[in-house]
Amino acid sequence: MSRSPLPYSQKILELFRNPKNLGRMEDANASATAGSPACGDMIAFYLKIDENMVISRASFESYGCAANIATASMLTEMVKGRSLEEAWRIGWKDVANEVGGLPSVKFHCGVLAVGALRRAIREFFRRKGFRPEWMPGKETFEEKQALEEEELSKIISKKLMLGEAEEK
Amino acid sequence: MKNLENVRDLVRYHGEVEREVYLDLENSTPIPAEVLQEMLPYFTSKAYGNPTLTHKQGWEAYETIMNAASFIARLIGGSSPEELCFTSGEAEASSLAILGSAEGKRGRIVVSTIDPLNILLPVELLEKRGFEVVKVPVDQEGFINLEFLSDVVNSDTLLVSTSMVNNEIGTIQPFREIVKMAREGNPDVIVHMDASDAYGRISFNVKDMDVDLLSLSSYKVMGPRGVAALYVRSGVKVERIIEGPIGTQPLWPGVENTPLIVGFKKASELAFKDFDENISWMRRLRDVLINGLLSMEDTVLNGPTGLKRAPDNVNISFLHCEGEALTIELSFKGVYVSSGSACTRRILQPSHVLTAIGREYEAAHGSILMKVSRYHSVEDIEYVLESFKPAVERIRAMSPTRRV
Numbered sequence: 355m356s357r358s359p360l361p362y363s364q365k366i367l368e369l370f371r372n373p374k375n376l377g378r379m380e381d382a383n384a385s386a387t388a389g390s391p392a393c394g395d396m397i398a399f400y401l402k403i404d405e406n407m408v409i410s411r412a413s414f415e416s417y418g419c420a421a422n423i424a425t426a427s428m429l430t431e432m433v434k435g436r437s438l439e440e441a442w443r444i445g446w447k448d449v450a451n452e453v454g455g456l457p458s459v460k461f462h463c464g465v466l467a468v469g470a471l472r473r474a475i476r477e478f479f480r481r482k483g484f485r486p487e488w489m490p491g492k493e494t495f496e497e498k499q500a501l502e503e504e505e506l507s508k509i510i511s512k513k514l515m516l517g518e519a520e521e522k
Numbered sequence: 523m524k525n526l527e528n529v530r531d532l533v534r535y536h537g538e539v540e541r542e543v544y545l546d547l548e549n550s551t552p553i554p555a556e557v558l559q560e561m562l563p564y565f566t567s568k569a570y571g572n573p574t575l576t577h578k579q580g581w582e583a584y585e586t587i588m589n590a591a592s593f594i595a596r597l598i599g600g601s602s603p604e605e606l607c608f609t610s611g612e613a614e615a616s617s618l619a620i621l622g623s624a625e626g627k628r629g630r631i632v633v634s635t636i637d638p639l640n641i642l643l644p645v646e647l648l649e650k651r652g653f654e655v656v657k658v659p660v661d662q663e664g665f666i667n668l669e670f671l672s673d674v675v676n677s678d679t680l681l682v683s684t685s686m687v688n689n690e691i692g693t694i695q696p697f698r699e700i701v702k703m704a705r706e707g708n709p710d711v712i713v714h715m716d717a718s719d720a721y722g723r724i725s726f727n728v729k730d731m732d733v734d735l736l737s738l739s740s741y742k743v744m745g746p747r748g749v750a751a752l753y754v755r756s757g758v759k760v761e762r763i764i765e766g767p768i769g770t771q772p773l774w775p776g777v778e779n780t781p782l783i784v785g786f787k788k789a790s791e792l793a794f795k796d797f798d799e800n801i802s803w804m805r806r807l808r809d810v811l812i813n814g815l816l817s818m819e820d821t822v823l824n825g826p827t828g829l830k831r832a833p834d835n836v837n838i839s840f841l842h843c844e845g846e847a848l849t850i851e852l853s854f855k856g857v858y859v860s861s862g863s864a865c866t867r868r869i870l871q872p873s874h875v876l877t878a879i880g881r882e883y884e885a886a887h888g889s890i891l892m893k894v895s896r897y898h899s900v901e902d903i904e905y906v907l908e909s910f911k912p913a914v915e916r917i918r919a920m921s922p923t924r925r926v
């Protein structure tokens with residue numbers, strides 16, 4: 355899409371400057387994180403789900419770049435008032451489109467945001483003790499990617515520690 | 523919100539700034555007006571010929587280039603203009619040094635773990651072509667392990683290539699000792715030093731150093747981009763790495779870019795004029811900036827302090843604060859800096875320098891690199907410090923990592 359990671363779209367910069375639904379939600383009944391500080395991006399997603407399985411509120415926290423912040427913020431807007439099934443069906447490309455497009459090196463930010471949301475929804479049902487028919491038993495692409503990124507960060511930190519040990 | 527088509531409108535939409543302070547001199551520079559003034563006639567009315575040709579405009583171009591080469595060679599202690607080869611930038615100068623001295627040979631190449639990519643990437647290319655590459659580790663301040671260096675330079679060692687001053691964390695290496703040890707390990711070794719961050723900021727002399735090859739960059743002394751130079755001590759064998767019609771320089775084919783070379787010379791002249799005053803001014807601003815930023819909580823200085831640190835270099839990690847986000851936030855305040863975060867790089871890897879000095883990945887992602895110049899004022903630095911505090915607080919407030 356572009357030769358460089360920047361420039362960001364107008365929408366991304368606007369959400370970076372004035373993020374919507376930012377902050378930890380104390381009364382959330384579903385939450386999850388994706389990514390890790392070692393990878394340089396991490397998202398925490400919080401949901402308040404009502405008795406009709408509709409998301410009444412959503413919020414996020416982010417340790418990451420402007421694309422990370424903007425995609426997470428956009429996703430909280432997109433899921434508000436949606437049923438869990440509808441929220442589940444939002445893919446990373448939908449989020450990328452909503453923020454006015456992502457540079458290719460930032461696609462993973464959209465993936466991570468959706469990964470965090472789906473984890474929160476999956477965790478919600480796991481605690482309820484059932485899995486709705488629309489939710490696949492296996493992890494989706496976005497959830498797998500989030501996991502891969504976390505695994506990678508573990509390998510990297512292990513490597514760093516080994517490197518230090520070798521020097522000693 | 524109306525659709526904003528260009529960067530200027532987009533930035534203005536987010537508010538006017540009180541002051542603009544450009545501290546990203548690592549990555550590019552505005553050039554002083556005097557440098558531009560010096561260059562301008564060479565585009566339009568002066569010495570615009572091809573320096574190899576036999577007419578007035580060609581002769582003048584040749585004379586101009588030779589004068590610039592003599593001038594710069596003298597500044598570094600070289601003995602003749604023939605020892606200086608102008609190239610189209612720093613990457614090209616160091617590639618010429620490394621690839622050009624390895625051409626047709628075999629052997630070990632020794633670098634350090636924190637060398638700039640202008641050294642590490644051409645060396646990786648040679649590794650793929652079958653050369654053995656050894657990377658010498660550094661300590662927590664970035665100083666090269668001299669014992670390790672002396673162990674790995676032997677009769678099979680073809681080239682030792684490293685930087686005199688680290689471009690990211692400002693470590694001033696014991697470069698004379700490095701050359702001495704390399705020669706003790708193998709009297710025939712070729713020693714290349716990247717002096718991009720040393721030139722104009724610390725005193726050195728190629729003769730005293732006993733170095734064979736040395737890269738200099740124009741924009742790192744606030745000259746124009748697109749021009750650099752490689753010093754090649756007479757008698758040292760280097761092959762061309764680019765082929766084409768040779769002009770006045772045996773190691774670089776093409777038509778020499780006279781206006782840029784003139785700009786490089788003028789920028790060098792300004793950097794060396796009032797050298798001691800400039801350096802102590804930069805050191806003072808550097809320390810005001812470092813101390814001000816370190817007074818914020820969860821901050822770590824990367825690299826050494828005092829006289830062991832380049833006078834212009836500031837590199838600080840802000841924990842729980844992702845660096846790319848911080849550079850953007852600061853940009854909206856008119857403060858321009860860069861980060862060692864993976865996010866700001868196309869390769870999505872955090873700074874290899876910071877991980878080599880033992881920083882955790884998170885500290886590397888939260889690092890900010892700045893360089894001060896003789897043109898910055900105390901007011902500039904105070905403005906930068908005022909801007910940093912709310913910027914770091916806002917980015918940190920978004921992060922879930924403090925609880926993790």
